[in-house]
Structure formats: C-alpha cells, structure tokens
Amino acid sequence: MCGRFASYNAYPKLARRLGVVVAEEGPPARYNIPPGTWITGFRQVAHNVPPEQLKLWWGYRPKWATGKAAQPINARAETVATSGYFKQAFARQRCLIPADGWFEWLATETGKQPHYLTRADREPIAFAGIYAEREDGSLGCVILTEPARGSAAEVHDRMPLILDDASLEPWLDPDLTDRETIRQVVRHLDAGLIEHWPVSRAVNRPGNDEDAGLINPA
Known part of the structure; x- marks a missing residue:
C-alpha cells in the first residue's frame, strides 16, 4: 500500500520534465504526507495542451457515490480498470x-519499524493516480498500488x-x-532502482511533516 510519502x-x-503549466507557486516541501490532506498532482485535460498542476484531496469518493461510500486512498493496479468504483476515472x-x-512499516520484535523507500539515483518518483470530482466540487484521488x-x-x-520516464506522457x-x-x-x-532504510519512529506522527530529518537513516 501507500499510506505516507x-x-x-x-x-x-x-514539472519541468512534463512541461507543466503551473498555475501557482509550487507546493512546500513535505516529508511525511498523510492521507486526508491536500496534495499536488499533474493532469492533462486535452491532447493539444500541456499538463497542468492539480490540487487533490488524498481520498477518493466520486460525487455520484453516497455519503457513506468508501473513501479509499489506494487502488489495486490489478483491478482498477474493471472496478465499478474506479474504471471511469482510470479511463x-x-x-x-x-x-x-514513501514509508512502510516492518514488523520487528520491538514493534513496527518505519522504513523510507526511494530511488537509489534520487531522481523524482511519479506515482500513478486517478481522480474524480467529489460532492463538494473538489477533486479526490487514489494512488495505485501493485505487488511489491x-x-x-x-x-x-x-x-x-511508480511509472518509468517513458510512461509519464502516455499515462x-x-x-x-x-x-x-x-x-x-x-x-x-525498474525494481532495481529502489532502496530503503529504517528511519525514526517520529514519522509515526502524521502531523509531523516539515522535518527533513524524518527521512534520515535511524
């Protein structure tokens, strides 16, 4: 899954790689982004215009769904194209x-140990996502996941x-x-580009997202 990044x-x-039309100043640095907050993404609304910046609520509930419908933060890549909840947005x-x-937690004898996973070459990561208009008119999204x-x-x-560079424009x-x-x-x-290391348990606090030290090896 992906529950923190x-x-x-x-x-x-x-943004530079995609030629994104930036509507406003870029988002601030965040080191521990939790679900249920505003995040930044990119979309392309027409083939003959460049991609644009997008403000997204990390939590997906289309406006046609009832108020009690699920609000997932992730969708499985294996089924997202056929699920009734996601297939229109996927298309x-x-x-x-x-x-x-991003962060994941590994079970140990002393409790769950957070790990930070990233590209070994420190190039940017592009998560594949889908979005839909919410009941209030804002846009909500999920991050797609696959088997590790x-x-x-x-x-x-x-x-x-995570998409490779050649897949960004087609996506x-x-x-x-x-x-x-x-x-x-x-x-x-390529899975060979991914590495990870244990980090401080301070990352367990969702509100703590401005400390650059959260991604340092523990």
Missing part, C-alpha cells in the same frame, strides 16, 4: 503524483505503482482510454 524535490523536476481521469519516496518488487518486498507486500494522455492499450504502453519503474 514525502515530496520535497520531485515537484519542480517533474479518463488519470494523474501523476510527484514524490521523492525488488527490495521493497523486504518491507511490505504492496508498493505504489496522462486523455485520448488514451482503452485499458488494454494503456497496459501495453505504460511500464513501472
């Missing part, structure tokens, strides 16, 4: 969420779906709606 350098790097409302890394690969599997059995392409075509042209990041 960091984004401090990734936004400007991915037409895909987004990228810039990150530098490479060293990430040492910490958890799931991980966010955002609003004219690309067929699920099989999307699966053929979109690839996840």
